[in-house]
Amino acid sequence: MARQAQERIAIMGDEAIALAVKQSNVDVIAAYPITPQTIIVERLSEYVANGELDAAFIQAESEHSALSICVGASLAGARVFTSTASQGLALMHEIVYATSSMRVPMVMAIANRSLNAPLNIHCEHGDVMPERDSGWVHLFATNVQEAYDLTFIAFKLSEHPDVQLPVSVNLDAFILTHSVEPLTPISDEDASKFLPPRQPLYSIDFDSPATFGTMALPDTYMEFKYQLKEAAEKAGQVYPEVAGEYARISGRRYWYFNSYMADDADAVVLVLGSTYGTLKVAARRLREGGLKVGVVGLTMFRPFPEKQLVELLKNAKSLIVMDRAYSYGGLGGPLYMEVLAMLYRNGLRIPVMNVVYGLGGRDFRLDEAEAVLKIALDGARRGRFDEHVRWWGVRA
């Protein structure tokens, strides 16, 4: 099947997500406004109001209810989308866990923004990290095209019979949500082939009644949770197949991570989200000067692609993990702690440092990216770093 050639358009991240949702045969959208996610739901409500999208659009009276509406709608068999950020996600927290544990497929876009206090509406990953252990699949976009593409992949992965889990698509507040970038959409026809109307495995049906959301006592609870663990890991296993199918219609192939010259690099920097792009440009410059640096941007944060990352990093001599979030009172940022554990249990004893940066949307510029790469290189040469965690650019 030949894919249809599509024109490139200019579009901001929020609108790209809305466009993908519109093309995904979605049935129910429930959400609540919060900056910088609001444009997603504004566009979707326009699509519905103008008859371009045959779906129910429900503006709930809170994010807690928005997600609860989505759970009810998905259990009734609908393909469901919601989107939030920051305070909204924190308000959803209770139901985030219910959604995955009840194995309710849906997709949520998260416009990653800091959590109060102090009030701040700018980019940070501190909003999604409290949902890290929920059993949701968490995907991170590094640019607008990825945010668009990952939305389709997220629906397919979520509804995969072996997965049946909710999936989040994370995009950096403002840096991606409000930046206009070039986008090559897929055709409506290809989208519909990739995502035909949802056929739920189980749904509310009077003719074959089921009890959803049971209570489970200590004699059965652990088995429910074990199944959740298995499903989350399964999501990692079927992801290449889903991404491969998407590559066939889009020509764009997704993997557990993006990487730039990481295979043969002495020093590698690992990051989530849009900062990958900045680091990549900086790494290209340093490579031109003969410096062996590489960059990895994780696309799939949950389930954590341990095997593939270990394979990628096995020849690195040093690693800097960049976190746009922090575990206060802990050893460092959440990505750093995970990577430390991964390296240790796979016998990779390379020096590792954590750079905590960009909290509350603080800029991280190209020259700073170069500086981080050079610190990584220095660690590779010396076989050690002088500190575990550095709060980048902070006035202490």
Place this chain on the structure above:
Amino acid sequence: MSSQTIFYKTPKDLPREEWFASGHRLCAGCGAGIAARLIFKAIRGPTVVVNPTGCVEVSTSCYPYTAWKIPYVHVAFENAAAVASGVVEAIKILNKKRGRKLHDVIVFAGDGGTFDIGLQALSGALERGHNLLYICYDNEAYMNTGIQRSGATPIGAATTTSPAGKVIPGKQERKKDLIAIAVAHKIPYAATASISHPLDLVNKVRKALEIEGPKVLHVLAPCVPGWRYPPSETVRIARLAVETRYFPVYEVEYGRVKINIRVKEPKPLEEFLKAQGRFSHLFRPENAHVLEALKKAVEENWERLVKLEESGIAL
């Protein structure tokens, strides 16, 4: 125009099907269990129940068993109205797009999950106008967690967080008016009912299901350990609540109040109160003022309803 009201003339007209099966783990004599059994007899076709966390939920859905022969959904404590909104809208759009079978959606929620923590979700659902029937089984406290006060606990009642202390003799605040809150959303139908008057209850359920839009039914459902009386007394106590005017049975259709059970000569409130342990401290001389306050609240409420009915004003 008033909708049809009588679907079941005698108890014999009720369907034999038990959609709420026996063998659940509710206490013997649980008023909520009696309510559930009756209410789900009055369904008119494919139906799904949404039930928030509480006594009924933990006692009827313990894996691998279920007491529900109709589809049942529990997600959390405060969000039943929101979950139900999603079920309603999903079924509606899927029916339109792909011919999915329509279902009635009934929420069956405790007073805590309705008057307090679930009030925002309920308000949102009523305002958005989803076609659902929200039924609150009111046992006047958080029973599942061990009888704590709720916004539905009446003035004077002792609970584990409003104990009958020497200084503070039971709950000091009045019960919220759920029907007034519901009616303020301009919904087509809101009503109260008591398990002691089963035909009134089932006819209201059925009548509500026939009406398009959001409907609220507030059902008094006594609780054996919470109200402190012997299990055999549940129905008698529920009846006393009606006969003393403690719990007026009325409906509000498109804003117009109609008292369904006219209590011309009410029994003394003491008859209802003395049958339960939770009010026993009210009969100590030093607490006479609390008893008076409760009596006053009951009287005022009845008089207000009578006036509203007589006036014919649409709320």
